[in-house]
Amino acid sequence: MVLLALIRLGDEAYGVPVARELRAIRGREVALGSIYAALERLEGKGLVTSSLGEPTPERGGRARRFFRVTKEGLRQVQATRRALTTLWRSLPEHEGGKA
Amino acid sequence: MVLLALIRLGDEAYGVPVARELRAIRGREVALGSIYAALERLEGKGLVTSSLGEPTPERGGRARRFFRVTKEGLRQVQATRRALTTLWRSLPEHEGGKA
DNA sequence: GATTTATTCAACAATAGCGAACAAATGACG
DNA sequence: CGTCATTTGTTCGCTATTGTTGAATAAATC
Numbered sequence: 001m002v003l004l005a006l007i008r009l010g011d012e013a014y015g016v017p018v019a020r021e022l023r024a025i026r027g028r029e030v031a032l033g034s035i036y037a038a039l040e041r042l043e044g045k046g047l048v049t050s051s052l053g054e055p056t057p058e059r060g061g062r063a064r065r066f067f068r069v070t071k072e073g074l075r076q077v078q079a080t081r082r083a084l085t086t087l088w089r090s091l092p093e094h095e096g097g098k099a
Numbered sequence: 100m101v102l103l104a105l106i107r108l109g110d111e112a113y114g115v116p117v118a119r120e121l122r123a124i125r126g127r128e129v130a131l132g133s134i135y136a137a138l139e140r141l142e143g144k145g146l147v148t149s150s151l152g153e154p155t156p157e158r159g160g161r162a163r164r165f166f167r168v169t170k171e172g173l174r175q176v177q178a179t180r181r182a183l184t185t186l187w188r189s190l191p192e193h194e195g196g197k198a
Numbered sequence: 199g200a201t202t203t204a205t206t207c208a209a210c211a212a213t214a215g216c217g218a219a220c221a222a223a224t225g226a227c228g
Numbered sequence: 229c230g231t232c233a234t235t236t237g238t239t240c241g242c243t244a245t246t247g248t249t250g251a252a253t254a255a256a257t258c
Contacts (some may be wrong), residue, residue: 004186016237025182034215036238041213060224061236074191081187083124087103088180092173115204133248135205140246159257160203 002038003077006069014064047073101137102176113163146172
């Protein structure tokens, strides 16, 4: 999910908005520490790269660390997607729609 | 993925075929121990229930332990599915299709 | 009691997750 | 000018949960 969030965020992919994104989509709290830990590990495995951004004028606060998904990262996301898509072919879409 | 495999397998949902299913779909080895451990934990959380089957005549070997996904289990699978589906809306389908 | 089919066990590695500490900018204000 | 409060983000240390494996055990059939 972190990889997917990075892809969605494109140029604005750094820790804070990734957390915001996942909070919104999963509908529950996500601590920043978790996100950074995951990003760290993903980078260690070569699935993402990172680079420090320049501090934006008129803002204050520390510089951002931007992340990009590598080719290999994208490959793995797609492989997982294919596996899941296959698996939930037989899954009832959503129980709702009663009336 | 274990939950999804159980759903797919329906009446034949027990350890061995779950492992076979995941091996096939993920395209790599999956030890049986992993599967049973996962099933154990899922049962502890109330996402699946289990019941011992009768030994099939003309077969030999220990009785099977069948699993069924609970209502809550199904709910959670669907929630995760929705989250992922949303997340990978912006994902390029597959890099292939070059010529 | 050999063989087959399946499950359980014990241990360790990896990932998820959290709260608090730390870092580096900006802008006030004396 | 300094230095300090504020803001925005990242890093650290630690616990909990999951993933994974190989070997042991169990319960059938012949």
